[in-house]
Amino acid sequence: MSEGRATIVDVARLAGVSKSTVSLVLGGSSLVADATRERVAGAMSELGYIYHRGAATLRGAKSGVLGMVINDLSNPFYVELAIGIEQACQGAGFIPFLANSAEDPVRQQEVIRSMREHGAAGLVLAPAINTSLGDLTGLIAGMPVVQVMRRLPGLKASLVTPENREGARKATARLIGNGHRRIAFVGGAGALVVRDDRLAGYRLALEEAEISFDTALVVESTTNYAGGGAAAARLLAPAERATAALCFNDVVAIGLIRALTQAGVLVGRDFAVIGFDDIEEAKHVLPPLTSVAVNARNLGSRAAQLLMRQIASGHFEPESILCPTSLIIRSSCGTALVTAEETSP
């Protein structure tokens, strides 16, 4: 009973067969006679037998465990992403390890190593900021890795991202269509690939409308409420007065809306704001925030599915998946009455 966990040998003894036969039953083999199968199954449930996958992987079976390493679990967007991964795993009989790197490359290394030690067969990775190529290359050798949201240039790993450029282009085009000419790009800073892509989409839309690009309208900031708030003053300064802003993400956008409101600017009428990611809060802020929806959950699912496919097939060739975005129109961008969602092709 309580002398530790029952093993395949215990089951075999109780059923009066050899351990090999029990193993065949576990594997669902058609070799074993029906009567025997039943006897073995009976013995299993009588003993409360639990399969020991660790022992099996030791012999070479692949593990069915995958690691998810997320850069920032205090950000609801990445939480959604993680949930998407878990969902996909559950559907496929996989089970995920969860770890938060908290944007710390050292912690990230530690958790990845720990996951490998514990037998993870692959990794879904949302890389921490400032991760360097050398941090990862050795660590992940021989195991499939799918990067999600962010990409580390030069890493031999797959990638799943939203169509950042196209999403930003659509959003900017919308603002232009509403008559704006002085449109700012607010939030983020430096070498973030995601930001580069979104900024590129913004510039593309300006170009298409033959509006000249003005560096003064690109405002860097931390990517939190405070950062968005801090940007407000600059956008209202007479020299570079803007009438609309595309923000790096929703959190920045909400910070900006609050600061503008506080300054007496009526967002949605005097000033248009569009965010990115469409987090839950976007619906509830006042005015409701127009946002480029990224569907983090779907992104996570796709990443996990790709990874599981690579694990199952044993082919780890890097692959890229772009997930479509859609512009969710709410009143913050100045057209309160239109609420249709237009999905990208």
Added chain:
Amino acid sequence: MSEGRATIVDVARLAGVSKSTVSLVLGGSSLVADATRERVAGAMSELGYIYHRGAATLRGAKSGVLGMVINDLSNPFYVELAIGIEQACQGAGFIPFLANSAEDPVRQQEVIRSMREHGAAGLVLAPAINTSLGDLTGLIAGMPVVQVMRRLPGLKASLVTPENREGARKATARLIGNGHRRIAFVGGAGALVVRDDRLAGYRLALEEAEISFDTALVVESTTNYAGGGAAAARLLAPAERATAALCFNDVVAIGLIRALTQAGVLVGRDFAVIGFDDIEEAKHVLPPLTSVAVNARNLGSRAAQLLMRQIASGHFEPESILCPTSLIIRSSCGTALVTAEETSP
């Protein structure tokens, strides 16, 4: 190089020692000579050796993996809880499996079994609604389990919960202190232990103030925005007109606030509302919501710590931990100017 993962034997060969010596180095034993230790360490990094914990647990080492089974990951409160668990794990060198049971007892059984098969040494469990004792007793035999938030009466497992009763008592007392006499309890239904506790605290406060308990003021509902919304009509009906409400949780409270506002009632002046859990959104809703803060993250950490202690010690005797709550005063309860946080003893 790429002929599979390097093993302890490969390291031994390269360092010119036996596998036993390498094992001693891994275990940090003081038996091995410094020179040898260095040679072995060198060989390890040269080969990119990765420790295989699975093989070790097979020999009897305990696993360092714990499972978290969460009832509802679409609820931000439980997400916070999960993050707290992950945090505590990382601090202690443990690593958690993540699974969402989505309030489905069958799924819950499946993931628990899967976690055991994969070698989880213990479980943090936020039980799904309608879980029956029999679903779990056999499954978790011989492994430590810590229930969190909810409790399954009769289950041989530890428990970590917030002081639901005391929190509800304090909140209700506050409303009474503000002059209210017709105070409703809104949200939840049926056999939820958490709700019973909160309801008990509510009744206790009424009793202490010698206000008689009125069944008509207890409004059942689903525990989502819609449920809170639906309750509004009943609270405004002339027969049972209430002037304040303590809600089962914040989501219900926010639904209620919206519906009341829509009906022309000015919450915070004409009607007082207090929620439970203090989710992020509580700050941002209008008017900002007074709430009994539960600190889900802390709750998760405590649960994980308790579990890890039990795993390490090998003693699985059930234990209970009550986590203090604090009443976070915001304007929805009618005292807009007071913003101090009073912490429970």
Added chain:
DNA sequence: GAGTTGTTTTGGAACGATCCAAACAGAAAT
């Protein structure tokens, strides 16, 4: 040089599964 220490190192048997080659039983064909 044999014995007595003390410090390092080492074979080999576990742990719980898989899988191959080989054995077994019974029926059918020779």
Added chain:
DNA sequence: ATTTCTGTTTGGATCGTTCCAAAACAACTC
């Protein structure tokens, strides 16, 4: 009676670790 066949079942080696008893080595003492 022997062979062949089909359908089942089974030892034992193996995976990467740990751990124990025993071996090897070095430095002493008598």
